[in-house]
Structures are given as structure tokens and as C-alpha cells.
Amino acid sequence: MNKLLTALAIAITVSLSGPLYASGDHDSDHSHGLMASNAAATQDAGAQSAAADNDADHPWLTAGGAQLAADDLAAATEALGAQLTDEESVIDVRRDADDKTWAVVLGGFCKSETDCTQYTRELSLDQQDLQAGLSGAQPADMKLNIVPMTLPSVHMANVVIQAQVEPFRGNQSGLAGNDDVKRVQQGLNAVGISTTVDGWYGNGTTSAYATWQRRLGYSGLDATGIPGPSSLTSLGSGRFVVTNKILVGSRTTFAGKRVNTRTSAMLTAAQRLFGRSISLTQGSYNAGGVGASAGTHDGGGAVDINISSLSQTQVWQLVKALRTVGFAAWYRPTSASWNRHVHAIAIGDTDMSLSARNQVADYYVGKDGLAGHRPDNTPAAYRVPFTWWEKY
Numbered sequence: 001m002n003k004l005l006t007a008l009a010i011a012i013t014v015s016l017s018g019p020l021y022a023s024g025d026h027d028s029d030h031s032h033g034l035m036a037s038n039a040a041a042t043q044d045a046g047a048q049s050a051a052a053d054n055d056a057d058h059p060w061l062t063a064g065g066a067q068l069a070a071d072d073l074a075a076a077t078e079a080l081g082a083q084l085t086d087e088e089s090v091i092d093v094r095r096d097a098d099d100k101t102w103a104v105v106l107g108g109f110c111k112s113e114t115d116c117t118q119y120t121r122e123l124s125l126d127q128q129d130l131q132a133g134l135s136g137a138q139p140a141d142m143k144l145n146i147v148p149m150t151l152p153s154v155h156m157a158n159v160v161i162q163a164q165v166e167p168f169r170g171n172q173s174g175l176a177g178n179d180d181v182k183r184v185q186q187g188l189n190a191v192g193i194s195t196t197v198d199g200w201y202g203n204g205t206t207s208a209y210a211t212w213q214r215r216l217g218y219s220g221l222d223a224t225g226i227p228g229p230s231s232l233t234s235l236g237s238g239r240f241v242v243t244n245k246i247l248v249g250s251r252t253t254f255a256g257k258r259v260n261t262r263t264s265a266m267l268t269a270a271q272r273l274f275g276r277s278i279s280l281t282q283g284s285y286n287a288g289g290v291g292a293s294a295g296t297h298d299g300g301g302a303v304d305i306n307i308s309s310l311s312q313t314q315v316w317q318l319v320k321a322l323r324t325v326g327f328a329a330w331y332r333p334t335s336a337s338w339n340r341h342v343h344a345i346a347i348g349d350t351d352m353s354l355s356a357r358n359q360v361a362d363y364y365v366g367k368d369g370l371a372g373h374r375p376d377n378t379p380a381a382y383r384v385p386f387t388w389w390e391k392y
């Protein structure tokens with residue numbers, strides 16, 4: 001087992017030490033405890049030991065073992081917490097013949113856009129931790145399976161941004177990642193879900209991807225056709241390695257309202273730029289909460305900001321700060337439906353509702369995200385180029 005641990009640590013070191021292709025340009029706050037002791041390992045040595053360690057001691061991974069429900073993927077991801085790197089996703093949770101529960105983790109590292117190595121590792125989970133959704137569970141045992149093969153990479157953020165803009169607003173040649181979308185489309189065809197391979201993430205690809213998500217057992221916000229890290233990693237198994245992952249994290253609160261970890265971090269950064277505290281009148285995951293919101297707050301990434309104490313100049317400064325860190329944000333003047341506020345959607349949030357997704361598409365083309373799709377009311381001096389949190 002020590003040998004396996006060492007090989008894994010080296011593999012992860014390879015995935016996180018430079019210079020590497022497409023490492024996350026906005027690292028999250030995950031800690032990487034497993035790599036710390038092997039920081040000096042070189043990339044070549046890592047690749048060789050990783051390739052040599054082709055452990056085949058998990059027959060139940062491919063044949064046998066009871067597969068647990070898709071909901072357990074999220075619970076296992078939460079339970080493992082910092083045990084996972086940004087390049088890894090839990091793609092399966094299984095119970096073996098000894099009644100031990102394992103999280104099957106798929107990860108990878110890339111030397112170039114077309115030369116990636118994939119590995120699986122399996123972490124045993126404490127059943128009580130899994131059920132309680134406790135974070136920071138210590139895996140009691142671990143198995144590693146390095147799959148040495150040349151695979152291309154898929155830049156998840158570029159795919160997600162296309163998946164949020166192009167269904168509603170058509171193919172956008174200005175968005176990067178057409179080759180990444182093609183690899184996803186090829187993956188869908190390879191698993192028997194027919195879709196055109198054209199690099200455009202339109203309604204057809206969205207529908208095909210939602211079919212893939214439902215096949216994995218997802219539903220609701222997890223099966224909208226916007227790729228999440230686990231479904232995309234699963235689709236990539238043996239086909240591509242996922243880089244530049246977007247991880248929205250678990251649900252938390254900001255200023256007393258429900259948001260996810262990613263949205264909370266974005267609001268904290270926007271607050272710093274704005275120089276004043278941000279107070280919310282509505283958060284995310286608020287299905288049916290406010291009728292006038294027309295479903296835009298049903299999923300992740302949506303917030304309404306209280307601007308009752310702000311001057312109009314301060315409101316525009318707030319809009320600019322929010323847009324700078326990656327929100328699609330608009331000032332909403334008082335109307336028959338609401339009091340003046342700022343409405344914002346975290347671009348790239350993989351949990352967002354489809355009505356919020358269409359607002360991101362409106363924002364991309366300079367519209368206001370309301371039913372009339374009028375021009376953005378923001379003065380030119382407070383506009384910034386389209387961006388998202390991981391890019392910021």
C-alpha cells in the first residue's frame with residue numbers, strides 16, 4: 001500500500017507542478033495533503049512510476065460490487081473533501097463483498113493538450129461519514145490504478161461557458177473551446193447518445209448531454225444539459241481528461257442567504273473591489289420563492305442585492321465590481337414587479353436554472369436578461385469584458 005500511496009502522490013504532484021498544460025488559472029482553496037511529501041518528484045519520474053504501477057486488484061470496479069445511487073456521488077465528494085484535487089471527480093460509489101464502501105475517483109494530468117494520462121483511485125468511505133455528509137473523512141484504505149494512454153484534454157470551463165451562451169443565443173465564434181465541445185460530442189456519440197459533432201454547444205448537444213446525466217442517475221438541476229464535473233469526468237473515461245474544472249461546492253450562506261461556495265467566494269471578491277459590504281435580499285436554490293424572479297433563482301449562482309442605501313453612482317460601481325469577478329449583473333430599477341435592486345448570476349455556475357442560463361446568454365450579447373431582451377442599461381464606463389470566476 002505504501003508503494004501505491006507513493007505512486008499516487010507522485011502522480012498528483014505531476015498534475016499540479018509546472019510547467020503543465022492547462023493548469024487551473026484560478027486555483028481553488030482545496031488543500032493537497034497527498035502531494036506535500038513528494039513535492040520534489042520530477043515529472044518524468046512521476047510518469048514512469050505511475051505507468052509502472054498498473055494495479056489490477058479491483059475486479060469489482062469493472063465487474064461486480066453494488067453500485068450506489070447518484071446522490072451518493074455528491075455525498076462522497078463532500079465526505080472526501082480535501083482528499084480530492086481539483087483535477088479529480090468521484091464518478092462512482094460502490095459497496096464491495098465485504099460491505100466496505102468505496103468512492104471511485106477518476107483524475108488525470110496532461111503534458112500537452114493531446115497527451116494526458118488518466119488514473120482511477122478508490123477511497124474507502126466510512127458509512128456514517130457518507131450518510132452524515134461529513135467533510136474531511138479520512139479514507140482508511142486506498143487503491144490506485146494508473147491508465148497510461150495518450151488522451152486529449154477537455155477544458156471544462158470553456159465547454160460550460162458555451163453550454164450557457166449558445167443554446168439561447170446561437171453559435172458564438174468568439175467563445176474558445178470548439179475542439180473541447182467536439183470531444184464532448186464525440187464522447188456522447190461513443191456512449192450511444194447521438195449528437196452532431198460540430199463544436200457548437202446548442203440545444204441538440206444540451207439535450208444529448210441531459211440524456212447522459214439522466215443515465216448516470218441525475219435529475220433536476222443536475223440534469224439540465226450543462227456539464228458538471230462528475231458527469232463530464234465520467235464521459236471522459238478512456239476518452240479525454242478534464243482540465244480547468246468548475247466546482248461550485250456545497251451550499252452555504254452569504255449575508256444570511258443561501259448560495260453555494262463558489263458564489264460566496266465571488267461575492268466576497270466583489271465586496272473587496274466595491275469597498276462596501278454587500279447585503280442580499282434573495283439568494284440561490286430558491287425555487288418558487290419569489291414569483292417575479294421567473295425561475296432565475298431556482299438553481300445556483302443567483303443573487304439579488306439590496307441597494308436601498310446606495311447612490312446611483314455606487315450602484316454602477318457595484319455592477320462593475322460584480323461583472324469584474326464573473327457575474328452577469330444588472331441594475332433593476334423599481335418596477336411593478338420589484339423594488340430597485342441588482343440582480344446577478346454567477347457565469348459558469350453548473351447548478352444554474354435554465355432561465356438563469358438564458359440570462360447569461362443575454363449578458364454575453366449585451367442584453368438585459370429580461371423578457372423584452374432590451375439593451376443592457378449599464379453606462380459604458382461601468383462595463384467590462386465578459387469573464388468568469390475561474391478566469392478572473
Ligand SMILES: [Zn+2]
Pocket residue numbers: 282293296297302303304342343344
Ligand atoms: Zn434576481
